[in-house]
Amino acid sequence: MIDHRRxxxxxxxxxxxxxxxxxSASLRAAVSAxxxxxxxxxxxxxHxxxxxxxxxxxxxxxxxxxNGYGLCSYVFGWNPARQTVNAPAVDQxxxxxxxxxxxxxxATLAxxxxxxxxxxxxxxxxxxxxxxEAPRTALRERLADAEQLGLVPSVGIEQEATFTGADGAPLVPAGLDYSVAGLTPLRALLGDVHAAVDGLGLGAESARGEVHPGQYEIVLRHRDAVAACDxxxxxxxxxxxxxAARGVRAGYLAAEASGMGSSCHVHLSLSDPEGVPxxxxxxPGEPSALFGHFIAGILRAAPDLTGIWAPTWNSYVRLRTAPFSPRSLRWGRDDRTAAVRLAGSGRSLRLEARFAGADAHPHLVVAALVGAGIAGxxxxxxxxxxxxxxxxxARTPWEALTLLDSKPARAVLxxxxxxxxxxxxxxxxxxxLDTVTAWQRARGDLRA
Structure with a gap:
């Protein structure tokens, strides 16, 4: 039996x-048996x-x-449709x-x-x-930098999914935040979802309906940063x-519709190499001077790193229209309207970075947070x-593109x-810009 618990x-x-x-020894024995x-x-x-x-x-x-195993290099030179990207940075x-x-x-075996x-x-x-350029490498390198300063992060990640049917509509029409009865139409689906998640044996912490129609969240317990992202x-x-086995789409768009946001919230605390917080x-509710420096570094770098928190067109619908997706950068104690929320107390005191959408890359988001924090x-x-x-x-993806090509962003990542x-x-x-959308057609019809 392989004990792979994190x-x-x-x-x-x-x-x-x-x-x-x-x-590795456990796996070899299981294969032999x-x-x-x-x-x-x-x-x-x-992506x-x-x-x-x-x-x-x-x-x-x-x-x-x-010896490892071969993987075609174009995996890091393609777009979400698995078509190659025409840019010097991916030519290699x-x-x-x-x-x-x-x-x-x-260590990731599951x-x-x-x-x-x-x-x-x-x-x-x-x-x-x-x-x-590989997201996992970027995270490992930032963690190695942190350990040189005697800092070891512990991370918990919250990602929200939205369940929609074949017509694209949420499976339930109303918000599900902390709902009991509202989840009734989803019970059979959620039973399958939880069975699949429990089968992974990753250590779930909580699950609940979220604020928007069809939205649901499962959270794993906090763990080392690489494990949290993997x-x-x-x-x-x-x-x-x-x-998918039930013909349902589990969507991780940052915004399923205007005014609806799905996030990748990151809870992060720091310990020394021996595990001392x-x-x-x-x-108990006050950040240490060191943790204050760390938070200050994140707040300073956050604008330049918008392209990491928000990597798609859809990301900016969330940032511009969704509640609890703050663009203004400030921190607050147990304040979910703040970009950085200070949560917990004492040994559980941690920051919650609320910038990123559900479409963001967990490894790059955490790498950016750690890199910015240790600079602070x-x-x-x-x-x-x-x-x-x-x-x-950044308010737009064009602004984000400009800010990402900056000395502060390059210093972090x-x-x-x-x-x-x-x-x-x-x-x-x-x-x-090369795509004709339903919105463009509808907009054109309004001009008739």
Whole structure:
């Protein structure tokens, strides 16, 4: 039996690597016993989804664990429709369509179905260099920087899904926030969804109806930053599969309609390498000086990183029209109207960054938060007064594109990541401008 349960709370990169060794031995034993027949290797692509290849379990443990496995490089040069992107920043992934190397991270091992397990992988060039543009690499590098300062984040991610039918309409017409009776029409579907999520064994914390029609949220317990992001994507994939089996769409758009927002809220606290919390100050609800610097760094960098929080056309419908999707940058204690909410107290004190939509890439969002936060720590940035507005996120994707190509954004995530994201956001804008939509037709009819 493979015990793949994720530990709650912070975990260093070294501790993750140690866990991977233990799980590798468990997997080998399970394969030898015939309990595991196939292993699915997953790599997060630039669009917050997995690229996958399914391998025979014997081949995986005999060969792939030691040598890796090939993945066509164009996975990092495509748009959401899997069409290649015409931009210099992605040319290296398209020349000859050669292979990158998948390196399985056994700390991510999780069951998919009887006899089949899945594992999330890092990505390398054939010479062994990490691919800096890969979202998982970007996150690992920021976490390594944080650990050099003696900081180990613990992260919890909230993503909201909206269940819609074949006609695109939400399965229930009214908001579901904390509802009991309102969820009744969804009970059969939710039973399948929860069975799929429970089957993953990732450690669910809570689930509830959300504020908009057909909207639902399942939250996993907080854990190390890499696990939190990997598991958020595994969770999303499981929800989508369970819904699709019933002919239902589980949508992770930032805005299913104007005035409706779905988010990727990130709860983040800091500990030292021994697990001692570093977030609370002199009183349980007050941030420590160090955590104040961290929050100040995030608030300062947030405008330039709008393209990370909001990577699609649809993202800006949420930012411009949805309630509880604040563009103005301020922090507040237990204030859900603030861009950064300080929640909990004492050992549970944490920030909740409320910038990102459900369409954002978890790995890049958390990498940006950590990178911006540690810059604030290094510079000892003072925490602004509570409730004081210190900036604003970009209002349009064009503004976001300009801000992302900036020294502050590059300082947080590095040139390769920023150049790659500029290419992806630029392609998103071009594709939208080249498309005739139902809205454009309706708008034209109004001129008749």
């Amino acid at each position: 530990p709650v709370g912070p975990r260093t990169l070294a501790a993750r690597a140690k866990a991977a060794v233990t799980l 015939g309990e595991v027949r196939r292993v699915v290797c997953l790599a997060p692509d630039p 917050a989804r997995f690229a996958a290849v399914e391998l025979g379990a014997d081949f995986f443990v005999d060969t792939v664990l030691a 992934f398209l020349g000859g369509y050669g292979d990158l190397v998948l390196r399985p991270d056994l 069951p998919l179905e009887p006899g089949v397990w899945q594992v999330v992988c890092d990505v390398e060039w054939p010479d062994g260099r990490p691919v800096p 598991d958020a994507m595994l969770l999303q994939a499981a929800v989508r599969r369970a819904a 570093l977030t609370a100050g002199a009183t 720590v290094r510079e000892r940035l003072p925490l602004p007064d509570e409730a004081r507005v210190v900036g604003e996120l 590095g040139d390769p990541v920023i150049d790659h994201q500029l290419a992806m956001l630029g392609e998103e804008l071009t594709a939208g």
